[in-house]
Amino acid sequence: MEIDKAIRESNDRRLKTKYNNAIYVIKRALALYSIEEVAFSFNGGKDSTVLLHVLRAGYFLYKEEQSCSNEGLNDFPIRTIYFESTCAFPEINSFTYDAASAYGLQMDIIRTDFKSGLEDLLKTKPIRAIFLGVRIGDPTAVGQEQFSPSSPGWPSFMRVNPILDWSYRDVWAFLLTCKVQYCSLYDQGYTSIGSIYDTVPNALLCISDSSSSKETFRPAYLLSDGRLERAGRVKKFSPVCGSFSAVSNGPDSIDLRKSSMLTASVIAVGDEILFGTIEDQLGPSLCRKLHSIGWCVSQATVVRNDVDSVAEEVERRKPTNDLIFIYGGVGPLHSDVTLSGVAKAFGVRLAPDEEFEEYLRHLIGDQCTGDRNEMAQLPEGITELLHHENLPVPLIKCQNVIILTATNIMELAKEWECLIELTRSGGLFEMMEPYISKCLITQLSDVETAQPLSKLCLEFPDLYIGAYRRSRTGPLTISFKGKDQARIESAMEALCKKFHPGVFSETN
Ligand SMILES: Cc1cc2nc3c(=O)[nH]c(=O)nc-3n(C[C@H](O)[C@H](O)[C@H](O)COP(=O)(O)O)c2cc1C
Numbered sequence: 001m002e003i004d005k006a007i008r009e010s011n012d013r014r015l016k017t018k019y020n021n022a023i024y025v026i027k028r029a030l031a032l033y034s035i036e037e038v039a040f041s042f043n044g045g046k047d048s049t050v051l052l053h054v055l056r057a058g059y060f061l062y063k064e065e066q067s068c069s070n071e072g073l074n075d076f077p078i079r080t081i082y083f084e085s086t087c088a089f090p091e092i093n094s095f096t097y098d099a100a101s102a103y104g105l106q107m108d109i110i111r112t113d114f115k116s117g118l119e120d121l122l123k124t125k126p127i128r129a130i131f132l133g134v135r136i137g138d139p140t141a142v143g144q145e146q147f148s149p150s151s152p153g154w155p156s157f158m159r160v161n162p163i164l165d166w167s168y169r170d171v172w173a174f175l176l177t178c179k180v181q182y183c184s185l186y187d188q189g190y191t192s193i194g195s196i197y198d199t200v201p202n203a204l205l206c207i208s209d210s211s212s213s214k215e216t217f218r219p220a221y222l223l224s225d226g227r228l229e230r231a232g233r234v235k236k237f238s239p240v241c242g243s244f245s246a247v248s249n250g251p252d253s254i255d256l257r258k259s260s261m262l263t264a265s266v267i268a269v270g271d272e273i274l275f276g277t278i279e280d281q282l283g284p285s286l287c288r289k290l291h292s293i294g295w296c297v298s299q300a301t302v303v304r305n306d307v308d309s310v311a312e313e314v315e316r317r318k319p320t321n322d323l324i325f326i327y328g329g330v331g332p333l334h335s336d337v338t339l340s341g342v343a344k345a346f347g348v349r350l351a352p353d354e355e356f357e358e359y360l361r362h363l364i365g366d367q368c369t370g371d372r373n374e375m376a377q378l379p380e381g382i383t384e385l386l387h388h389e390n391l392p393v394p395l396i397k398c399q400n401v402i403i404l405t406a407t408n409i410m411e412l413a414k415e416w417e418c419l420i421e422l423t424r425s426g427g428l429f430e431m432m433e434p435y436i437s438k439c440l441i442t443q444l445s446d447v448e449t450a451q452p453l454s455k456l457c458l459e460f461p462d463l464y465i466g467a468y469r470r471s472r473t474g475p476l477t478i479s480f481k482g483k484d485q486a487r488i489e490s491a492m493e494a495l496c497k498k499f500h501p502g503v504f505s506e507t508n
């Protein structure tokens, strides 16, 4: 079997381990369910392409163990389901069909949404388990294991995830080692493929060529930090910043990179802030810092030192923000519930983390073991430690949530500097083009300004246009924020034209 041979002959030990584990999961599933009861969910993406070949190998090896003859071993009788969508890239669609014909896949094409498609399919077919190319790090992998029953509200089947523990690097090591075909978009800088409406090539693979205006991209396998594989997923319109994506109908002249944005949310945990006993200075400082690297802050909230309050807030923010920064409530005291709250939000438990324990032991001494000190326990399976030589203890990142330990702005400044350095060296998160801000002030009343200003906002949906006063009797300030200087200047000019000359003056 060519796949099994390619892996056995490779000297990539890590890949061999991942492959063997996946084969083990597949053999277990094939032992538990009959061939009519299993299905393979295939969509032409890189992860499902890996799964296709690991499944082919797993089925071959399983059958080989079962029977003495080699007859029919090269067949692949596992029912394959493809949810075809008009929003899919044509390259993905044609790759899926090409692979189906190359490997003799028996395809069920479903043209409805996942849930009702599966409901209908399961009414007519005896399917009890479905193989998926879901990997840890995928937004949908949270809480899943290699065998995970379908979620409540979904038709009943077992989700089997043989490559759940594979990293981005493992995926590419496999595809390149086995020299199998994959969808051509991955050679054009796409690193994770959703729909035509939310996916562009990954900017981290962009080759800038000053002599031509055409952008070219390196292949997906050259992305060095797999954590950024979803950096090519674009955001849809967000009312908060008035920004819009590649698919909106905004003015043609707007540069997509300048209008695409990353959104963060800031959560402070502290009863004392809510009592008014202490004033939160970290939140505003963090908002300024995020703004200075071109990020948009969508919310800054304060929650109680209570596991459910933290969990609810994180759960609410995590699907709609690229990153969440949370601070306060980190430590060994009864009120330090932030990590428990984050774990609860992701549906995982806290478990001792040996590496983190070692750092704490250096800092605090031997009492600090995961058994005796909750501080050494971290959300299981979703935690990444962010090491920096200037930090006595690494910062903790759980998927898109970064937990800061700072308790004042000096400490925050230090942690921020380390995060930025980690970003520059390892692409922890993306640095965006910074915002440009300009302000006009006027003695005009709010009533006089209101209507022309609302019209201006509609004319410049790509800019954030705000208005505020520092006192009821003082001047009105109108602020313009965006990433394109020329657009900001046009908006300021357009506003001035709506009134008599000289009623506005520029200020900082
Ligand atoms: C075969 C199959 C089974 C799925 N089972 C579940 C499930 O049990 N629970 C769930 O929340 N989503 C389930 N999903 C949906 C996926 O978790 C996820 O929403 C989808 O793959 C994401 O695709 P999108 O990023 O294109 O929206 C299933 C999808 C497929 C194709």
Ligand SMILES: Nc1ncnc2c1ncn2[C@@H]1O[C@H](COP(=O)(O)OP(=O)(O)OP(=O)(O)O)[C@@H](O)[C@H]1O
Pocket: 041, 042, 043, 044, 045, 046, 047, 048, 049, 051, 081, 082, 083, 084, 131, 132, 133, 134, 135, 138, 191, 192, 193, 194
């Ligand atoms: N339209 C679909 N039809 C069938 N299965 C699907 C579909 N969309 C997703 N899946 C299943 O969900 C898995 C995870 O999808 P996901 O988009 O994360 O990975 P991928 O498409 O294989 O690779 P990539 O991350 O490069 O997009 C797929 O491997 C596949 O098993």
Ligand SMILES: [Mg+2]
Pocket: 045, 192, 193, 194
């Ligand atoms: Mg995909």
